[in-house]
Amino acid sequence: MGRKRLIATLMLCLPRHPIGQTVHIRRKADSSEITPPMPTPRISVAMSVYNGERFLAEAIESILTQSFADFEFLILDDGSRDSSRTIIERYAAQDSRIRPIIRENRGLIASLNQLIDEARAPVIARMDADDISLPQRFAHQIAFLDAHPDYGVIGAWAEDIDERGHLIAHASPQYPTTHAAFLAAIHADQQLLCHPAVMMRRDVVVKAGGYHAAFRHCEDLDLWLRLASRTHICSLPEPLLRYRRYADQVSKRHGVDQQIGAAVARIAYRERAAGRSDPTALWHELPSIDAMDELFGREGIAREIRSMIAIALLYSRDGLRGSGFDMLLCHLRDGGTHRNMWRTVARLIYFGAPLRAIRLAGRLLSTRPAADTSQTTAA
Structure with missing residues (x-):
């Protein structure tokens, strides 16, 4: 009994820790001392880079000089073949807030989802490798989120610049500044947010499934x-980012694919709003437009998608000279509107595509919009 009382007394003298609390053991004068966990930053900056050496240093420096400095900077090199990795590692050696992630190429969507998974902060700030964040961007956006817990995403207006960094003298888009205006912009098919200027709550994005691979x-x-x-979603009514426009950016190289995906995304939104099923969450790539009626379970979806794409490409030099032209012809074949189409004939001549101008004129002369046909029938 004496021995049991002694053990019990010794146990009472040992320090106690609540269940689930991490105990950090420190060994005096031991080189293998366990390092205490790093404090959680307020913001995780998410940047994916693929062959971005041209503007990368300027983009990185615009983040490191933010007036709000409590952030980690995740820079994922997506298998670049230029000097992007060297640039990233050089800056990482100079600033401990940078967490470089170097791996083989998997594409932008996989990279963005990995950055969300890797982020330690409750708020994620997007950034692209060719843009410039103005110094007060993070301070203004985090202040808004702190003051508006019902908002999960806050963007900002942007100033357009060219490849030399000079401001482009035209009216830049003014994105919706209230959630009500954001919803109205959806229904009006207007621009919603400037992606690299966005700050968003991580848990909201994770619960929504992150970025979908098909788009x-x-x-x-x-x-x-x-x-x-x-x-709730909106943008601050002030320019906090300089958005670079140049010939080789993704929106110019993949304009037609971008318009197809945008049309399908808007159709899916309307299907969800109407209480109908949305098949897109299960897709790893976009199916052909001809398959859309069957996949959405309703007739007319493919025709509507072609119509949306055709209208969006009327003023696009690259689209009209590329695969978008065939979609324009299909739109007219399906009885689509002729509005502004004769001007597009002239535009094709101006774009240096006279044979396509002749084909479009021939299709306009041989088809009639569905509305005109229905009026003739009714008469």
């Missing part, structure tokens, strides 16, 4: 449309 080149639009029914 390459318009993954952001699909995400905003899915988040619109889960949280």
